[in-house]
Amino acid sequence: xxxxxYIALIPLLxxxxxxxxxxxxxxxxxxxxxxxxxxxxxxxxxxxxxxAWQYFFVEGSVNGVYQQIISFKYTWLEFSPNVSIDMGALxxxxxxxxxxxxxxxxxxxxxYSLGYMKGEERFSTYYAFLSLFTFSMLGLVLxxxxxxxxxxxxxxxVSSYLLIGFYFDKPSAVAxxxxxxxxxxxADLGFLVGILLLAFHAExxxxxxxxxxxxxxxxxLNGIISASFLxxxxxxxxxxxxxxxxxxxxxxxxxxxxLPDAMEGPTPVSALIHAATMVVAGVFLVARLFxxxxxxxxxxxxxxACVGVFSSLFAAIIAxxxxxxxxxxxxxxxxxxxxxxxxxxxSEYGENGLGYMASMFHxxxxxxxxxxxxxxxxxVIHYVHSNEMKDMGGxxxxxxITHITFLIACLAIAGIPPFAGFFSKEEILTAAFHSxxxxxxxxxxxxxxxxxxxxxxxxxxxxxxxxxxHHGDDHHGEGPKTMLIPLLxxxxxxxxxxxxxxxxxxxxxxxxxxxxxxxxxxxxPVLLAIIAIIVAMVMYKKExxxxxxxxxxxxxxxxxxYRKFYIDEIYLFVTKGIxxxxxxxxxxxxxxxxxxxFMNMMATVTENFSDTIKPIQSGKLQLYAVWFxxxxxxxxxxxxYLWA
Amino acid sequence: MIGLSHMLIISTAxxxxxxxxxxxxxxxxxxxxxVELILxxxxxxxxxxxxxxxxxxxxxxxxxxxxxTIAAAEAAVAIAxxxxxxxxxxxxxxxxxxxxKF
Numbered sequence: 001x002x003x004x005x006y007i008a009l010i011p012l013l014x015x016x017x018x019x020x021x022x023x024x025x026x027x028x029x030x031x032x033x034x035x036x037x038x039x040x041x042x043x044x045x046x047x048x049x050x051x052a053w054q055y056f057f058v059e060g061s062v063n064g065v066y067q068q069i070i071s072f073k074y075t076w077l078e079f080s081p082n083v084s085i086d087m088g089a090l091x092x093x094x095x096x097x098x099x100x101x102x103x104x105x106x107x108x109x110x111x112y113s114l115g116y117m118k119g120e121e122r123f124s125t126y127y128a129f130l131s132l133f134t135f136s137m138l139g140l141v142l143x144x145x146x147x148x149x150x151x152x153x154x155x156x157x158v159s160s161y162l163l164i165g166f167y168f169d170k171p172s173a174v175a176x177x178x179x180x181x182x183x184x185x186x187a188d189l190g191f192l193v194g195i196l197l198l199a200f201h202a203e204x205x206x207x208x209x210x211x212x213x214x215x216x217x218x219x220x221l222n223g224i225i226s227a228s229f230l231x232x233x234x235x236x237x238x239x240x241x242x243x244x245x246x247x248x249x250x251x252x253x254x255x256x257x258x259l260p261d262a263m264e265g266p267t268p269v270s271a272l273i274h275a276a277t278m279v280v281a282g283v284f285l286v287a288r289l290f291x292x293x294x295x296x297x298x299x300x301x302x303x304x305a306c307v308g309v310f311s312s313l314f315a316a317i318i319a320x321x322x323x324x325x326x327x328x329x330x331x332x333x334x335x336x337x338x339x340x341x342x343x344x345x346x347s348e349y350g351e352n353g354l355g356y357m358a359s360m361f362h363x364x365x366x367x368x369x370x371x372x373x374x375x376x377x378x379x380v381i382h383y384v385h386s387n388e389m390k391d392m393g394g395x396x397x398x399x400x401i402t403h404i405t406f407l408i409a410c411l412a413i414a415g416i417p418p419f420a421g422f423f424s425k426e427e428i429l430t431a432a433f434h435s436x437x438x439x440x441x442x443x444x445x446x447x448x449x450x451x452x453x454x455x456x457x458x459x460x461x462x463x464x465x466x467x468x469x470h471h472g473d474d475h476h477g478e479g480p481k482t483m484l485i486p487l488l489x490x491x492x493x494x495x496x497x498x499x500x501x502x503x504x505x506x507x508x509x510x511x512x513x514x515x516x517x518x519x520x521x522x523x524x525p526v527l528l529a530i531i532a533i534i535v536a537m538v539m540y541k542k543e544x545x546x547x548x549x550x551x552x553x554x555x556x557x558x559x560x561x562y563r564k565f566y567i568d569e570i571y572l573f574v575t576k577g578i579x580x581x582x583x584x585x586x587x588x589x590x591x592x593x594x595x596x597x598f599m600n601m602m603a604t605v606t607e608n609f610s611d612t613i614k615p616i617q618s619g620k621l622q623l624y625a626v627w628f629x630x631x632x633x634x635x636x637x638x639x640x641y642l643w644a
Numbered sequence: 645m646i647g648l649s650h651m652l653i654i655s656t657a658x659x660x661x662x663x664x665x666x667x668x669x670x671x672x673x674x675x676x677x678x679v680e681l682i683l684x685x686x687x688x689x690x691x692x693x694x695x696x697x698x699x700x701x702x703x704x705x706x707x708x709x710x711x712x713t714i715a716a717a718e719a720a721v722a723i724a725x726x727x728x729x730x731x732x733x734x735x736x737x738x739x740x741x742x743x744x745k746f
Binding site: 618619620621622625626629 | 663666667668670675738739741742743744745
């Protein structure tokens, strides 16, 4: 059933804005570009809200089951009648939910940036990039074709690269943008191979057909399962490779190294790209292919769960030791995405699809409160001109609105009822509890650590030392209204988003899910979180020697966590020490001495030979004539004696 | 009786005198004259073959007339070239015009 065509406007408006700003806006009306970008995105957001309304409450469900609707589909590149790359829009609960999240958070960030980026030299370039990113991300979530998602996947990578390296005169920002691009590109290689593998066996690139063929028993499924490589079936390979692509984008261990460094970009960008939208693309991808994962290949789903829960705990531990507030938030993002991943990993398709629903729910609430956290952090950074926690403290008096909204977000992420994070986290924990007790245990631990480090952050910024080092800046106040309004809106949503009836709306098969709420079950994690908050309060509310003593006591672990468990060093060792020495240098030697050598040899031989024969070209006319006559005579003699 | 072979001997002699002159003289005007000798040896051949082998036909004569005409034109072109060379090198010695080399 064809859907409404106006869906196309949602991604196209930011694209048009991008074109206008970068082609003419940059030169003729740089001050106005911010307003232009925000307005067009506001329209886009309105349309997507309307779409969501239409989809969820008017025409999306048939007999209470949400359908997948192809809104429009345009064949872009046809390889054969059944294999083609299409550009289209596929509406189903997750993509509709995602367009709302993306346009909404993006709108908030656009508004916020009007204040935050005011006076920047490349203000209009910034808005052009934001529009490009929004376009790519919307294209990604609406993709109806696995190759279309790959194209937009790369586009979000590029816009993320451009925005991380926005302050390109800072060497660290350049290094970070390169790192982000290379690491995700490396993961995308896996994604591409995965796509090709799946598409080769399913003989289609279209999502609906692909999922249908690979998740229901039949020739295609048998074919891909019986084809094996290194003792593992092609289906598992394909799904794991696709997951590697998703893990790279979503900063899952061990491909997470780019995310903390990506914080070099402007803070609103971190809020939009590296917290709320782009980094959850990996989760979205797994969710998109979820029927295949769940029904045909539980092994791949187990891998997703393991990677997710490990990354979650790993990042949470690192986050406790970092001192740069944006880095703490980056690791917390990684940890929360790990949550979404393992929620998918422990889920099943259909009736027992609680994890799937919880994962999408968490994605939704996380987008709200994490964007709020980043924007709040941006306001703080704007105020104190530093990213370091030690430069902050006692800010609650100077920044009351930021303080309140940041507190709301912290409570939300810590999972304290009735804030948004509580509901989604509780669903995830329930799903994990019914599936795997080990994962459940790790998840609860992570939840407690999360509460601890978020409140460490909160108390360090807003309480702790009462004398504020930047008294001179007091007069400029908390920030312009454009920065405060998004904080308030997101703060409000962080309180109420948890009440969204997700189990009716977003489920793996479109059927509403019946969830039960156990008070006792929910109380445990909440109690743990409260204890963690109290611990953080004791340690960080006032200036005290306690944190120093504890880090001294756990010196080796603390150091390891502070240095991010040496993952960067391992990468450097592997690349510089092993790959460069064992592969790079020999290849360079072969290139220089054998490939180039062969070419040089050809050149040398030619040169020497021509050196030998060039005296024939003496410039002496009569010498040429001698050669000529000698040749002629030779011909004549041959002619006479051989003619016969 | 003077036969075909006498004519051919004359033309061969003329040809090789021309070649010898062309190869040994350095003066370009002389070389041009040597080329004319070579051409004329060819003319003699044409006339001789026409007269002794195909007396009733005129192709050989036509060819000869044609070659004489061409030779006149060619002499004009060659002398123009020589004059230009002279202007450039202040010499009409073929040894001096040797800049076209490796």
